């Protein structure tokens with residue numbers, strides 16, 4: 001997954017960033033710092049689940065759990081299932097969770113729906129989205145051709 005898509009993906013699901021603790025680890029990081037990071041990240045997730053969304057995250061559906069419900073989620077993650085892998089997506093058409101390495105399609109442009117499970121790849125929504133993608137790609141190519149023409153017309157010394 002490229003970094004731009006990954007970032008959008010984070011914003012779309014808005015949660016796995018906190019669970020990916022190893023990303024912040026480097027050779028100079030002491031266990032004390034790890035403990036501090038674990039506490040801070042868990043606190044951040046705890047706040048997030050109660051609707052306190054950090055500025056770097058955009059979500060149209062902020063969670064609004066109570067403190068007890070938020071803690072139940074964190075308990076579940078910590079005790080029942082140690083991390084949420086970011087290769088799982090929620091289909092924007094039918095709402096089913098699916099494994100992106102096994103099935104489905106991500107069309108990460110224009111407006112939602114962005115994620116399509118295997119069963120929804122031939123739906124009206126997916127067909128429409130692919131059509132929008134083709135149109136955007138054609139527009140991009142046309143724009144590139146136009147700017148190349150501008151450069152040629154201006155000549156290589158135009159900026160001097």
Ligand SMILES: [Zn+2]
Nearest residue numbers: 091094117120
């Ligand atoms: Zn689906």
